[in-house]
Amino acid sequence: MRRHRIMGLLGAIALATGTLAAAGPAHATTGPLATSPLGTGHPASAQPVAAPPADPPAEFGTDWHDPLTPAPPVTRPGTKSCRVTLAEAQFRDFTPYRGGYAPPADCGPGNWAKVVLRLEGKVKGRQYDRLGNLTLGGVEILRTSTPQPSPDGIAWSVEKDVTRYRDTLARPQPVEMLIGNVVDDTYTGVIDVKVTLTFHASEGRTPPAADTPDRVLPLTTPAVTTPRNTERLLAEVYATGSGGGCEEYWYMTVPDPAPYSCKADKGSHREVRISVDGQLAGIAAPFPTVWTGGWSNPFLWYVTPGPRAFDVQPIVYDLTPYAALLNDGRPHRIEVSVAGVPAGQSGWSTPTNLLLWQDEARETVTGALTRQERSEPAGSSRWTPAAPGGEHRVDTDGSHRLTVSGYLDTSHGRVTTTVTRAVRGTSAHRWTEGESRDALTATWTDEESVTRGPTTTRTTRTYTMDGETTLGAGDRLRTVLSLGDRADTVTLRGGRGVDVSHLDDRYTGDATYTANVPRDQRHAVATTSARHRLHGSGAPDGCYDRTITTVQGTLTVDRRRC
Numbered sequence: 001m002r003r004h005r006i007m008g009l010l011g012a013i014a015l016a017t018g019t020l021a022a023a024g025p026a027h028a029t030t031g032p033l034a035t036s037p038l039g040t041g042h043p044a045s046a047q048p049v050a051a052p053p054a055d056p057p058a059e060f061g062t063d064w065h066d067p068l069t070p071a072p073p074v075t076r077p078g079t080k081s082c083r084v085t086l087a088e089a090q091f092r093d094f095t096p097y098r099g100g101y102a103p104p105a106d107c108g109p110g111n112w113a114k115v116v117l118r119l120e121g122k123v124k125g126r127q128y129d130r131l132g133n134l135t136l137g138g139v140e141i142l143r144t145s146t147p148q149p150s151p152d153g154i155a156w157s158v159e160k161d162v163t164r165y166r167d168t169l170a171r172p173q174p175v176e177m178l179i180g181n182v183v184d185d186t187y188t189g190v191i192d193v194k195v196t197l198t199f200h201a202s203e204g205r206t207p208p209a210a211d212t213p214d215r216v217l218p219l220t221t222p223a224v225t226t227p228r229n230t231e232r233l234l235a236e237v238y239a240t241g242s243g244g245g246c247e248e249y250w251y252m253t254v255p256d257p258a259p260y261s262c263k264a265d266k267g268s269h270r271e272v273r274i275s276v277d278g279q280l281a282g283i284a285a286p287f288p289t290v291w292t293g294g295w296s297n298p299f300l301w302y303v304t305p306g307p308r309a310f311d312v313q314p315i316v317y318d319l320t321p322y323a324a325l326l327n328d329g330r331p332h333r334i335e336v337s338v339a340g341v342p343a344g345q346s347g348w349s350t351p352t353n354l355l356l357w358q359d360e361a362r363e364t365v366t367g368a369l370t371r372q373e374r375s376e377p378a379g380s381s382r383w384t385p386a387a388p389g390g391e392h393r394v395d396t397d398g399s400h401r402l403t404v405s406g407y408l409d410t411s412h413g414r415v416t417t418t419v420t421r422a423v424r425g426t427s428a429h430r431w432t433e434g435e436s437r438d439a440l441t442a443t444w445t446d447e448e449s450v451t452r453g454p455t456t457t458r459t460t461r462t463y464t465m466d467g468e469t470t471l472g473a474g475d476r477l478r479t480v481l482s483l484g485d486r487a488d489t490v491t492l493r494g495g496r497g498v499d500v501s502h503l504d505d506r507y508t509g510d511a512t513y514t515a516n517v518p519r520d521q522r523h524a525v526a527t528t529s530a531r532h533r534l535h536g537s538g539a540p541d542g543c544y545d546r547t548i549t550t551v552q553g554t555l556t557v558d559r560r561r562c
Helices: 005-016 163-169 246-252 320-326
Strands: 081-091 097-101 114-123 131-136 139-145 154-161 173-179 191-200 215-218 230-237 271-276 279-284 315-318 332-339 352-358 366-374 378-384 391-410 413-432 437-452 455-471 476-493 496-514 525-536 543-551 554-561
Touching (some): 081 097, 081 131, 081 173, 131 163, 139 154, 139 215, 163 215, 230 271, 230 320, 246 437, 271 320, 279 315, 279 366, 279 391, 279 413, 320 413, 332 352
Antiparallel strands (some): 081 191, 097 173, 114 191, 131 173, 215 352, 230 352, 271 279, 271 332, 366 391, 378 391, 391 413, 437 455, 476 496, 496 525, 543 554
16 A cells, blocks of 8 residues: 555654554554554543643643543532442553452442443553553443653543443453553553542432443344343444554545545445344444544644544444344344445454343233335445646545334333434545645534334434645644534424433644654644533533633633533
8 A cells, every 4th residue: 555645754753643552563554644553421521620721832842731621521419429440550562451340339239320430541751542442241331542642741531421331330240451552662651540430329319320221231242142021222332443554544545546545445435234133223324533643643632632532432223123033032143344344354343232121020022023124325436536736536425224113012012113314424535646635524424213102312413524634845744623523312202392402522623743853843833622512401400511722732721601
């Protein structure tokens, strides 16, 4: 594969850049918009105590503000709490941490009001960004990535509501955690982490958490046997394009014969699919995560990561229409795939958990799958060659729609579940010969409607990316980028609205530095801004709005509204 023009010039300064390594040691990249290939209730949040806004220096120095995000902290009840250390390790290589877990004895037998996971990390020196995950009894409960350190060192934290894993947390379990890392004379950063769980008891007027699954099963092999009285079934898939190569930047890939360093025979459209016994059961648009070494410019991410970079949120599929099929007591195959990836090419990780609710009044719940309708996947990726001195352009458009429906005869009557999901992605990718200018404008939508009995929940997710990297005079490399993560959810019961929520998480950044010189000669400058808005039932007190802005790694704005 032809080495990316910008990447080649950055080879000598890879010490300042990052790669997510999940399956092997760091190595040189040939992919676009990165300085090395990749090997992340309320969303998780990185919430160090922010210092008062300060005057920024003229350019980046050897230290900067600790990483933080504008996302809200996990809300907690004011009841008795118990803390358990889940993992404590220093990651120097690809040796996983292994330990044991036992639920706390002093906060109830398992019907907790809330369980909050907290990761605290620190690293200093020179290091790539790394991908990490934590499993409990084989159930993945956290997938994350790490920030890149300053020479003087940084500390960060991530919180996540893990109450939905109550079934797993209620029993002693083996613990395994890995943040694959390489430490040597050049890459000196040892990643030091501690992960705890805080259990908040249900007491007084604080009841146990509502609507948590009765069972959580890790999908460690495609064959799975579910309880015969399952009345609701969800699958959550922690899908990430990572591990090195072009699938880390799948949204930039182009078809042959376009002259670009990352190729995919059908272009950049991707779709995460789940099947039951070979029959398509769910579709989703993957989130276009930009890790903290992304877009050729680590100065964009030193303080403010992109949306979800520290918290890889799972794709959730409602598989309840297939519960009747699965309730026969025999093994069935549930499999996850990523459409659009070239045949034989790796680069995606899709660990999956099954969340099941059981009908306590029935030994067996019967029913039927009554409908499965899908459109033919539509897609095109069209290359327009560059005129002399101009830009190449690839326009990509892909879409797909699926509806599945089934019923179950439960102890509280016949319940019909219908799931409709439609995904679409459009992008325009433009670059010059040699890729010294590389730009992308893209939008992905994922619209979902789930009707279960009299209740319908409709969610519209929209992901956006608009960015450009240029390598100009004096090897000054500049990246200007904006990212968006938006979701609107409405719940209707009997046709009347009973719940609504709105999420709008946005990032913008503009960073410039001199490539191909020692660190102290880069003269880097960067302005970044992130704003997280959450309104409705999912927000603390119904409204949350926080903006943080940094200049040259200094926090200059920390504004809270509502």
